[in-house]
Amino acid sequence: MQVSQSEQLPKLPAGWKWIALEELCERVSVGHVGETSSHFTDSDGIKFLRSQNVRPGRVELHDIKHVSKSFHLKSKKSQLQQGDILVVRVGHNRGDCAVLPRGLGDVNCANIVFARLKDTKFSDYVGYFLNTKLGRSLLLAVSTGSAQAVLNTKSVAKVLIPKPPVEEAKIIGDWLKIIDDKIVLNQQTNKPTNQQTNKTLEQMAQVLFKSWFVDFNPVMDNALAAGNPIPGELTHRVEVRKKAHALPDFQPLPEHIRNLFPSEFEQTGEPTVGIGGCTPKDWTLGELSDLMVLQRGFDLPKHSRTDGEFPLMAASGQDGTHNQSKVAGPGVVTGRSGKLGVTTFVNEDFWPLNTTLWIKEYKASNPYHAFFFLQSLPLEEFNSGSAVPTLNRNHIHNYKCYIPSINVTEAFKEIISKYFTKLSENSKQNTRGC
Structure with missing residues (x-):
């Protein structure tokens, strides 16, 4: 127009x-x-x-x-x-x-x-x-x-x-949202402050996950610094990164973390994986089951539940407590039946109900990486139910994805676990009414 x-x-x-x-x-x-x-x-x-x-x-x-x-x-x-x-x-x-x-x-x-x-x-x-x-x-x-x-x-x-350009719009929106949340945070007191702090911490973690595992910013930075060729599918990202570097508050990653990332990209041949099929070099092509193994939750009828210290996790999040747990925390659950697309991080030991899938094994992931990875997937599109929305773990296990370096996912865990420790402390303060 x-x-x-x-x-x-x-x-x-x-x-x-x-x-x-x-x-x-x-x-x-x-x-x-x-x-x-x-x-x-x-x-x-x-x-x-x-x-x-x-x-x-x-x-x-x-x-x-x-x-x-x-x-x-x-x-x-x-x-x-x-x-x-x-x-x-x-x-x-x-x-x-x-x-x-x-x-x-x-x-x-x-x-x-x-x-x-x-x-x-x-x-x-x-x-x-x-x-x-x-x-x-x-x-x-x-x-x-x-x-x-x-x-x-x-x-x-x-x-x-x-x-x-779409990537600039996303960066502007992400950062304005974080700033907006911080402004609201400063206007709150005590219990609301803890709730808003938790929201801001989780958003900061989401931004870091997107930077490392969706936009591959550290790899792009390393490639530009080394003068390595950038695949055609990623040329639009070059100007975005150059503009980010020119911002007055830009802070590069510490050298020991930056060195964990490769300085080249490669084409996987799978256009839905990475960015147009491009992923960091040596981050292998695989399936979700190579990252993690999902398992159906456990039956626990309402008449058998006893209030206790362990969260009961349902498809849409926590649904009360119980005096026994089935899974050691931290862990991750997502909706299996009734409500799909809600992924929840659980810091303590918990009982995942039969309406959920929980991560039984982290093969090339960990709870912190897996939480944001599952959040990034269109899980609702895997619905295999007719009357009741249902997520079949075998279908999601076959989802094509890349397998990042274990050193990078562990570095992400080291940073993000501190955020989630603070999240847990704030939630407990709110529960006690402090």
């Missing part, structure tokens, strides 16, 4: 361009329109977002309503997905914008325009831009109506967005 000089939009860096939001989107739609109160149910229902739940940069859940599952299934048009851009369409907070975070499960909505992006790497970036002074003014400028201004789907779809 061409932008005329008269629109007085800022000049963009090389490689960026102004485009309509709809060019990034799979769809731009609106939440449920019509009466909803008769479908409200208790907290066991489906989360139902309304305009008051969407605030600039965040989704508020303290007064959220829930609707029946039948209403949710019937109202497919207003079902939300993780990474959707949410915009309040009418009312006193018209134009407030947030990104739907991960981990909320099924969500439906009303009085909200939402944009579903083709590539969710842009989600946080777009969300932050629409909350800037310029982004909000561009958004409100397309309001329609005289008596009461309204943002409709067609007008929101036409809002102009400064589009950077």
